[in-house]
Amino acid sequence: MSKNDFGLIGLAVMGQNLVLNVASRGFNVSVYNRTTATTKEFLEGPAENTTIQGFDELKDFVDSLSRPRKIMLLVKSTAANDINDRDAVDKVIEQLIPLLEKGDLVIDGGNSYYIHSERRSKELLSQGLLFIGTGVSGGEEGALKGPAIMPGGPSESWEIIRPVFESIAAKVGGEPCVTLLGPGGAGHYVKMVHNGIEYGDMQLICEAYNIFKYVGFTPQELADVFTEWNDSELESYLIQITSKIFGEKDDESGEAIVDMILDRAGQKGTGRWTVMSAAENGVVISTINAAVEARILSSMKDQRVNASNQLSGPNEEELKSQLPSKEELVKKVKDALHASKIISYAQGLDLLKKVGENHSWNLNLGEIAKIWRGGCIIRASFLNRITEAYDRNPQLENLMLDDYFNDILKKSQSNWREIVVMAIKLGIPAPAFTASLGYYDSYRSDRLPANLLQAQRDFFGAHTYERVDKPRGEFFHTDWPDVIED
Secondary structure (H helix, E strand, C coil), X not given: CCCECXXXXXXXXXXXXXXXXXXXXXXXXXXXXXXXXXXXXXHHCCCCCCCCEEECCHHXXXXXXXXXXXXXXXXXXXCCCCCCCCCHHHHHHHHHHHHCCCCCEEEECCCCCHHHHHHHHHHXXXXXXXXXXXXXXXXXXXXXHCCEEEEECCHHHHHHHHHHHHHHCCEECCEECECCXXXXXXXXXXXXXXXXXXXXXXXXXXXXXXXXXXXXXXXXXXXXXXXXXXXXXXXXXXXXXXXXXXXXXXXXCCCEHHHHCCCCCCCCCHHHHHHHXXXXXXXXXXXXXXXXXXXXXXXXXXHHHHHHCCCCCCCHHHHHCCCCCHHHHHHHHHHHHHHHHHHHHHHHHHHHHHHHHHCCCCCCHHHHHHHCCCCCCCCECHHXXXXXXXXXXXXXXXXXXXXXXXXXHHHHHHHHHHHHHHXXXXXXXXXXXXXXXXXXXXXXXXXXXXXXXHHHHHHHHCCCECCCCCCCCXXXXXXXXXXXXX
C-alpha cells in the first residue's frame, strides 16, 4: 500500500482549510486530531469528496506517511515567554518522537513564540529529527486558497517540505509567497513581527475611521472612501475588507453591522511579544506599541464608560466650526494614514534587522516584504515598494531613508501634522497617528533633550555622561550640589 505525502495534526478551522489546500494540489494527505469526533466530522463534511485519510490512533497516522515523514502541527500554543515553558505543542511532539525515525520532519505551523522554536529545533536535532518553525498568515480563507508562509529552520528541512509549501502558498506574479527565512526561530520571529505590523496597520485604519465618524460620515460614505482608497497607493487587504465591513447591514436591527459591534478588541499575544522583544533589543516600535496599548484600553470598557461621565474634554462645539470639508478631510486623513503606515513598517523592519543580526539569521528584508505581498493579512501593493527599496540598498538603515518613502513623508507631512493636531484639539484618541509622528520627528532630530536626561541621571545616580567637545566613548561625572539638607 502506498504511503501518503504529508500529515497534519490539529483540525481546527485553520488546520482543516490548510489540509484541503494541500490535498487540492495533488498531494496525498493524512490527518489526526486528539478528538476523534472532530476527525470524523471533517472527513464526512469538508473532506468528503477528497482523498484525505483520517486516523484515530497517532501511531497509525505516522505509519501512513512516506519517509522522510512530513508532519505539520497546527496546535494552539499556550506557552508564555519563558524558554522552559512546555505546552500543547511540546506534548504532541513528545508523543510523536518515539514513533518517528531519523530524518523525519516536524513542522510547527501555529503561532508559537520564537524561543520555543529555537528550543524545539535543538531538542529534535539531538534525536536525529528535523524541525521547522513556520509562520502561516492569511486567516481561514488564506489557509484554503493560499497563505503567506514563513518557515525557519535548517536548509535540509526546507528542501524536504519546499515542494508542498511552494505549491500551497499564495502566488504573486507567479512567485510563491514562501521562502526559507533563516535557521532556528527565524520563521516564527518574522511571523511575530508581521503580526505586530498588522496591529499597527489595523489601529491606524481604526483611528482614521474614528475621525471620520466624529465629523458625521455615514457607513455608506465610509464604504465609498475606503473603496476609493483601495484603488490608490493604499491598496491592501485590510483597506479592502474595511470597505466591505462598512457596507454590511445587521440582519437583526437593519443598522450597519459595525455600529452594532461592542468596542472591545481581543488579542492573541503576538503583538505583546513584539513589543517585549523590541524593548529587550533596544528598538523603538512606538506605533506598534500604541496599537497594542489601544487594544488593552479597549478591553477596559466599564472603566471607560464610567470615566466618560467624570473626565472632561475640550469644548467641541467651538472647534467643530474650524473643521475642513469632508472632501478636504478625506485627503488629509489619507496622507496621515499613508505616512503613519510607512512608520509602522519602518519600525517592524528595523526590529527584524536588529534581531536578525543578533541571532545571525541573515534575514533578507526585501525577500520578507516580497512574501508578504500575497496571502497574508498585511498584503498590499505597498510591499512591492519596500522590496524595491531594499533591492536599491540592501544595507538600508531605515525604510524612511529610501528616496521613494522619504518623498511620500515630505509630501504628506503637512496634512499628517494637521490631522494629529486636529485629533488632539478635539479630544479624539489617535495614539498610533501621534506616536508615528513623534517617532518621525525624533528620528530626524540631530539633537534631542537627552543631554538633560543624562545630567539628571548623573545627578542622582552618578551614571556619567559623554561630552560634545570630547571623543565618543569617554565618560565624565560632575560633583553636583547637595539638595537634601542634613
